[in-house]
Amino acid sequence: MAKLIDGKAIAATIREEIKVEVRKIEASVGKVPGLATVLVGSRTDSTTYVRMKRKACEEVGIESFHTELPESVSEEELLSCVERLNADPAVHGILVQLPLPKHINEERILSAISVEKDVDGFHPVNIGKLAMKSRTPRFVPCTPRGCIELLVRSNVSIEGKCAVVLGRSNIVGLPVSLLLLHRNATVIVCHSKTQDLPSVCRQGDILIAAVGRANMVKRDWIKPGAVVIDVGINSIPDASKKNGYRLVGDVDFDDCKDVCGMITPVPGGTGPMTIAMLLRNCCDSAKEAFGLS
Amino acid sequence: MAKLIDGKAIAATIREEIKVEVRKIEASVGKVPGLATVLVGSRTDSTTYVRMKRKACEEVGIESFHTELPESVSEEELLSCVERLNADPAVHGILVQLPLPKHINEERILSAISVEKDVDGFHPVNIGKLAMKSRTPRFVPCTPRGCIELLVRSNVSIEGKCAVVLGRSNIVGLPVSLLLLHRNATVIVCHSKTQDLPSVCRQGDILIAAVGRANMVKRDWIKPGAVVIDVGINSIPDASKKNGYRLVGDVDFDDCKDVCGMITPVPGGTGPMTIAMLLRNCCDSAKEAFGLS
Ligand SMILES: NC(=O)C1=CN([C@@H]2O[C@H](COP(=O)(O)OP(=O)(O)OC[C@H]3O[C@@H](n4cnc5c(N)ncnc54)[C@H](OP(=O)(O)O)[C@@H]3O)[C@@H](O)[C@H]2O)C=CC1
Ligand SMILES: NC(=O)C1=CN([C@@H]2O[C@H](COP(=O)(O)OP(=O)(O)OC[C@H]3O[C@@H](n4cnc5c(N)ncnc54)[C@H](OP(=O)(O)O)[C@@H]3O)[C@@H](O)[C@H]2O)C=CC1
Numbered sequence: 237m238a239k240l241i242d243g244k245a246i247a248a249t250i251r252e253e254i255k256v257e258v259r260k261i262e263a264s265v266g267k268v269p270g271l272a273t274v275l276v277g278s279r280t281d282s283t284t285y286v287r288m289k290r291k292a293c294e295e296v297g298i299e300s301f302h303t304e305l306p307e308s309v310s311e312e313e314l315l316s317c318v319e320r321l322n323a324d325p326a327v328h329g330i331l332v333q334l335p336l337p338k339h340i341n342e343e344r345i346l347s348a349i350s351v352e353k354d355v356d357g358f359h360p361v362n363i364g365k366l367a368m369k370s371r372t373p374r375f376v377p378c379t380p381r382g383c384i385e386l387l388v389r390s391n392v393s394i395e396g397k398c399a400v401v402l403g404r405s406n407i408v409g410l411p412v413s414l415l416l417l418h419r420n421a422t423v424i425v426c427h428s429k430t431q432d433l434p435s436v437c438r439q440g441d442i443l444i445a446a447v448g449r450a451n452m453v454k455r456d457w458i459k460p461g462a463v464v465i466d467v468g469i470n471s472i473p474d475a476s477k478k479n480g481y482r483l484v485g486d487v488d489f490d491d492c493k494d495v496c497g498m499i500t501p502v503p504g505g506t507g508p509m510t511i512a513m514l515l516r517n518c519c520d521s522a523k524e525a526f527g528l529s
Numbered sequence: 530m531a532k533l534i535d536g537k538a539i540a541a542t543i544r545e546e547i548k549v550e551v552r553k554i555e556a557s558v559g560k561v562p563g564l565a566t567v568l569v570g571s572r573t574d575s576t577t578y579v580r581m582k583r584k585a586c587e588e589v590g591i592e593s594f595h596t597e598l599p600e601s602v603s604e605e606e607l608l609s610c611v612e613r614l615n616a617d618p619a620v621h622g623i624l625v626q627l628p629l630p631k632h633i634n635e636e637r638i639l640s641a642i643s644v645e646k647d648v649d650g651f652h653p654v655n656i657g658k659l660a661m662k663s664r665t666p667r668f669v670p671c672t673p674r675g676c677i678e679l680l681v682r683s684n685v686s687i688e689g690k691c692a693v694v695l696g697r698s699n700i701v702g703l704p705v706s707l708l709l710l711h712r713n714a715t716v717i718v719c720h721s722k723t724q725d726l727p728s729v730c731r732q733g734d735i736l737i738a739a740v741g742r743a744n745m746v747k748r749d750w751i752k753p754g755a756v757v758i759d760v761g762i763n764s765i766p767d768a769s770k771k772n773g774y775r776l777v778g779d780v781d782f783d784d785c786k787d788v789c790g791m792i793t794p795v796p797g798g799t800g801p802m803t804i805a806m807l808l809r810n811c812c813d814s815a816k817e818a819f820g821l822s
Contacts, residue, residue: 359657360653360654360657360661360664361654362657363656363657363660363661364652364653364654364655364656364657364658364659364660365653365657366657367656367657367659367660367703368653369697369698369699369703370699371636371653395722396722396724404710405662406661406662406663410660410661414660417697417720420720420722422717422718422720422722422724422729423717424715424717425710425715425716427710427713427715429689429713430689430715431689431715
């Protein structure tokens with residue numbers, strides 16, 4: 237059986253580290269970091285994610301400022317909300333929960349967030365600097381940063397290894413590929429147009445799965461001993477559960493657990509890390525704003 | 530023997546296309562596109578490159594504005610030169626020839642070029658949009674764009690193919706990897722830390738070599754039938770030449786020519802394409818500025 241990479245425990249450690257830092261910041265400047273969350277509409281998953289993020293802020297002493305806007309909000313109203321938060325000195329990070337309603341241009345909204353407060357790291361200038369050699373992005377997107385943090389804190393060496401990234405989305409696959417490349421992995425990026433996925437994936441000493449397909453990755457996709465990071469969060473029907481479903485990853489955990497060297501569980505793997513990295517980015521942003529970094 | 534991809538001929542065709550477009554632009558608005566070149570110091574190679582670029586502009590009817598600054602120029606002086614060109618409505622593209630002297634912060638200069646005139650495509654916001662799905666960069670960097678253009682005009686299908694990119698620089702390897710990914714190749718990026726380069730390269734249906742090592746890629750690095758784009762421009766001693774040297778690529782052409790399906794020669798492959806793409810970017814920029822696109 238593979239070693240479990242316990243994302244929940246690692247995230248808890250990181251949150252403790254941040255809690256200590258927030259106290260130090262407060263002691264030194266009399267202020268705390270602040271995160272603004274913006275929720276448009278009332279999707280159940282989005283509402284849950286925003287609630288979890290705010291709760292996590294509270295636990296480490298980061299102040300959270302919440303704005304709820306109706307599904308029908310106009311692009312201009314949302315933009316002026318973002319601009320108000322850009323100008324607010326108590327706010328060090330702005331998180332507009334995605335997805336946005338169809339009538340709103342997501343690119344326009346995300347580009348309006350000040351680069352200095354873009355704790356999600358999705359601004360093109362942030363992604364550009366993340367992509368380029370010898371540039372430092374202001375923020376690294378949370379989920380990709382969480383994947384790397386899991387590898388590093390599990391003492392997985394990345395340099396010279398073959399890392400396969402399954403998925404190439406702007407939020408996960410693409411930035412995690414770039415981060416692995418900068419850490420000197422040989423990187424293979426695959427996606428829905430890739431031929432013979434199993435044999436491509438089987439090359440990975442490290443395999444990052446971020447496709448959003450329940451249990452897609454099977455044991456014969458995995459190089460024996462590989463380190464597997466499962467980013468997928470998919471709900472599948474489960475009659476034995478009260479709410480009628482349960483969450484599984486993109487990797488068929490039971491099928492694969494004996495073949496890989498290490499693996500993250502779902503839930504309890506990358507999910508908690510994403511929130512921990514959001515707190516990390518927010519704390520770093522405040523330190524920069526307070527001249528402490 | 531592999532089919533030769535004749536970059537010189539393809540570039541000539543593109544330059545003819547641009548020449549026609551420039552005439553149309555002039556007929557429609559009474560103005561022509563303008564490219565500003567900035568040369569700092571007097572490196573022989575840089576001087577040659579700038580001269581070739583200006584000459585190419587002239588041939589297609591693009592006006593070129595040239596500034597020469599001494600090696601000792603201060604960062605502030607160079608910045609104000611860039612700002613003057615940013616403000617000049619006759620200038621649609623600004624090209625600061627690299628490398629810059631060591632006392633000048635290259636990142637600061639490149640970021641100062643207006644994104645609207647960044648025909649080299651090296652501004653982080655351009656690279657960010659190039660990296661991201663569903664975003665359109667204002668300009669695609671010239672050499673990478675030239676590589677793709679060579680494939681497209683040689684009827685090489687990219688989707689679903691395995692593309693190996695040898696090198697990950699900001700100017701060539703990284704952006705060409707991203708372009709191949711957006712065209713739905715499965716992309717492998719390798720570099721100086723990659724283990725067992727020959728067998729990694731041998732996976733490529735398409736192999737792009739951009740390492741700057743004369744004749745490094747040998748026949749056993751190449752999948753039989755692969756399409757090979759050689760970006761390298763390396764000078765090696767050659768007593769039979771008047772100037773004592775000749776240019777070769779990163780691929781050992783003679784050793785490889787029988788195993789690949791198609792290959793670009795050096796010189797006469799990607800080199801002429803880079804200049805053609807610069808003219809293309811400059812022309813596109815002018816059309817945008819004149820409201821013609
Ligand atoms: N742990 C966490 O905190 C987070 C988890 N997630 C989860 O991660 C997963 C991925 O999310 P996200 O990146 O946003 O998803 P997207 O839908 O944006 O991207 C999915 C990627 O997977 C590829 N893909 C889809 N189906 C297949 C297939 N059958 N074979 C090969 N490739 C395929 C797509 O390819 P193509 O580009 O060709 O369409 C695309 O690149 C989801 O389960 C999501 O819930 C997301 C964010 C945070
Ligand atoms: N055709 C044209 O118009 C142009 C041609 N060129 C030519 O292309 C070549 C590359 O240029 P550029 O990208 O700017 O060069 P850089 O030196 O910036 O990058 C070279 C890349 O190759 C990798 N590399 C170097 N040595 C090795 C090795 N032994 N094994 C594996 N990888 C290696 C490096 O790896 P690492 O990142 O690990 O250091 C790096 O990623 C040069 O010959 C240059 O003259 C460049 C621009 C335009």
